[in-house]
Amino acid sequence: MQVLHRIALPFINATFITLGLLAAMYSLVHIDGPTLLPVKTPPVLRFTPIPEDSEVNLRHVKPKVPELIDDIPPMVKKDWPIDADIDDITPTWIDVPPPPKGTLDVPASNQLTMAMGFPPVYPARAITSGTEGYAVVGFSVSPAGEVFDAYVIESEPGTVFDRAALNAIKKFRYRARTVNGKPVATAGQQYMFRFELER
Template sequence: MQSLIQSGGSALTDAPKGSVLDFVRVKKEEAVQKKDRKPKKPPKPEQPPPDMAPPQMDAPSPESTTSGMDFGADLAAELSLEGGLALESGDGEFLPIVRVAAVYPRRALQRGIEGYVDIEFTVSKLGSVTNPKVIQASPEGIFEQAALDATLKYKYKPRVVNGEPMAVSGVEVRVKFELGG
């Protein structure tokens, strides 16, 4: 500010008085060294490895018929299910995959009450539980909701007939509520 007041008589268009310093950075020359990082090949052995003997097999060769086994038997004629249905790969009954444990109701836990709930439901084509309903409960009015909630989380491998998944109704499960101890 003081320099502006002192130089008040000069116009801003006049050249500045004094010397101007310019700083120039000069890069030094760098020598870049390149290294060959390929691994060296191991030296060749002086002698080749010895030949391996063929393994000894205890089982008879396929050409041998003296073993007494007949591999040409027709098994398809003997395999059948009740009702005349032939076995097909991938077909089968529904199987439980995930069974979630029911949450013990706090009121029953505090009072030391044990019991069970019988539930009937349908296993859908996707393997989930649908339409669960209580068939029987002992004691009534305590464990039903906890059992229904747990049953809805069950997952099944659905029944497969002729390669198509099918819903299975009338599946019954007993959910037990027991105090460990």
């Protein structure tokens, strides 16, 4: 009896534990199914296309032309007295030796030549208000002829035309200055953009 008790008790305990684990696993795995939310129908957008043969009225705004000023003061011409006796001047000749070869870096071309220039885009806000003016832009030119380091030196009125002038100068192209046959960067250049409405 004791042997039966020793074998039966662990067997009964193991059976209950196994059944309990099976019930727990079933409850974890078994789902009644998802609860679905009601689906809302999306709103329908309705539009009517404009027929191709119909006329569309566009409002064209012409810029306001500023008034001309007739009372401009005349320029005053001044005659400056010259106290020099031209008859007493005699030319004198000075012998200057030629420079030694290979020591001077004389630029072959000191002038920059514009290769491409573009007019600035007139600001819409200035057109509607009838504003005219100018902008002086400073810039540098690379050896490739491209504009860089552009900045506004002076502009009137205010800063209305600054952005348009800077955008235009960045599109400019130049033939770069050459020193000893090689193109070099050039700084300190200036260009004035005038903004005037057509009359």
